[in-house]
Amino acid sequence: xxxxxxxxxxxxxxxxxxxxxxxxxxxxxxxxxxxxxxxxxxxxxxxxxxxxxxxxxxxxxxxxxxxxxxxxxxxxxxxxxxxxxxxxxxxxxxxxxxxxxxxxxxxxxxxxxxxxxxxxxxxxxxxxxxxxxxxxxxxxxxxxxxxxxxxxxxxxxxxxxxx
Amino acid sequence: xxxxxxxxxxxxxxxxxxxxxxxxxxxxxxxxxxxxxxxxxxxxxxxxxxxxxxxxxxxxxxxxxxxxxxxxxxxxxxxxxxxxxxxxxxxxxxxxxxxxxxxxxxxxxxxxxxxxxxxxxxxxxxxxxxxxxxxxxxxxxxxxxxxxxxxxxxxxxxxxxxxxxxxxxxxxxxxxxxxxxxxxxxxxxxxxxxxxxxxxxxx
Numbered sequence: 001x002x003x004x005x006x007x008x009x010x011x012x013x014x015x016x017x018x019x020x021x022x023x024x025x026x027x028x029x030x031x032x033x034x035x036x037x038x039x040x041x042x043x044x045x046x047x048x049x050x051x052x053x054x055x056x057x058x059x060x061x062x063x064x065x066x067x068x069x070x071x072x073x074x075x076x077x078x079x080x081x082x083x084x085x086x087x088x089x090x091x092x093x094x095x096x097x098x099x100x101x102x103x104x105x106x107x108x109x110x111x112x113x114x115x116x117x118x119x120x121x122x123x124x125x126x127x128x129x130x131x132x133x134x135x136x137x138x139x140x141x142x143x144x145x146x147x148x149x150x151x152x153x154x155x156x157x158x159x160x161x162x163x
Numbered sequence: 164x165x166x167x168x169x170x171x172x173x174x175x176x177x178x179x180x181x182x183x184x185x186x187x188x189x190x191x192x193x194x195x196x197x198x199x200x201x202x203x204x205x206x207x208x209x210x211x212x213x214x215x216x217x218x219x220x221x222x223x224x225x226x227x228x229x230x231x232x233x234x235x236x237x238x239x240x241x242x243x244x245x246x247x248x249x250x251x252x253x254x255x256x257x258x259x260x261x262x263x264x265x266x267x268x269x270x271x272x273x274x275x276x277x278x279x280x281x282x283x284x285x286x287x288x289x290x291x292x293x294x295x296x297x298x299x300x301x302x303x304x305x306x307x308x309x310x311x312x313x314x315x316x317x318x319x320x321x322x323x324x325x326x327x328x329x330x331x332x333x334x335x336x337x338x339x340x341x342x343x344x345x346x347x348x349x350x351x352x353x354x355x356x357x358x359x360x361x362x363x364x365x366x
Contacts, residue, residue: 001243001244001248002240002243002248003204003239003240003242003243003248003250004248004249004250004251005206005239005250005251005252006239008189008192008251012185012188012189013179013180013181013185016181016184016185016188017174017177017178017179020177021174021177029184029187029188029191032188033188033191033192033195036188036192037192037195037196037199037201040192040196040201040249040251041199041201043248043249044247044248044249097176098174098176098177117170117173117174118174118177145173148173149173152173153172153173
């Protein structure tokens with residue numbers, strides 16, 4: 001079995017992208033931390049042929065729900081999303097416009113987009129993670145992407161033209 | 164169907180690698196795992212005059228010291244198989260070990276005072292290694308002398324094996340066991356490392 005450190009190295013960045021896309025910049029690191037602590041506890045019992053991406057995304061999915069609920073209970077959350085997309089090149093300041101567009105999607109679509117395009121899970125696995133069937137997962141991802149292209153990419157292109 | 168460049172553009176704002184965030188998250192995971200009692204093995208590397216060494220500890224104490232010629236990745240996989248795969252690069256647990264080793268290599272320490280976890284050594288080999296701690300700094304013994312001291316004067320080859328498989332070199336000083344003709348003999352860290360250590364202690 002691989003040392004857990006290797007799992008963190010190999011999959012940590014992917015799970016961080018998924019967490020950022022699903023719960024946003026403010027709560028992503030809490031979701032990641034909860035996910036990897038939980039994964040580390042269960043790791044010795046993981047079957048050797050397990051699909052590690054799907055296993056981690058399944059845990060991240062549950063933790064994202066917990067973190068989102070906890071955030072909803074917090075009084076008056078401070079909005080830390082930058083007003084304008086960051087051009088400073090600091091990777092921690094990832095584009096607030098993308099999160100605004102993702103946040104506007106129905107949860108199921110946001111998850112399907114993240115699990116398929118960022119984690120690389122097939123729709124069958126996504127259905128197993130978030131419920132529903134394979135077709136519904138495929139539709140949710142397609143609808144989500146369609147909306148993102150309209151609400152996120154188009155305005156960005158318009159800004160390019162306006163400059 | 165979305166094309167690959169389109170997808171790249173759509174998520175370009177989400178970095179695929181974010182080193183500062185990952186460093187933060189790794190440190191937090193190490194703390195959380197330690198607090199929750201699931202950090203079964205913590206490790207770090209340390210740069211020394213005998214190369215970069217790997218140090219690993221359980222909650223009982225130092226469990227493994229490995230030279231770079233022993234292939235640190237292979238050593239970590241062995242620890243995963245023999246102890247637990249819940250292993251993290253978590254330097255905090257090895258602060259005191261690192262400090263004492265730094266002092267040793269600076270010539271300011273002649274014995275180690277560290278809790279040791281002996282679980283990777285068993286039976287006669289372990290008896291031999293336990294005896295090695297009685298060979299003082301700057302002294303050497305022959306393989307035959309060690310065999311006699313361990314109560315099995317004919318087990319010279321077994322003493323050699325015990326030294327070669329010592330899970331805790333440096334701290335359990337197998338480098339102080341030399342050939343009867345006075346030459347250094349083999350060493351897990353390579354013959355140069357052994358000569359370096361003997362020269363350090365002779366100075």
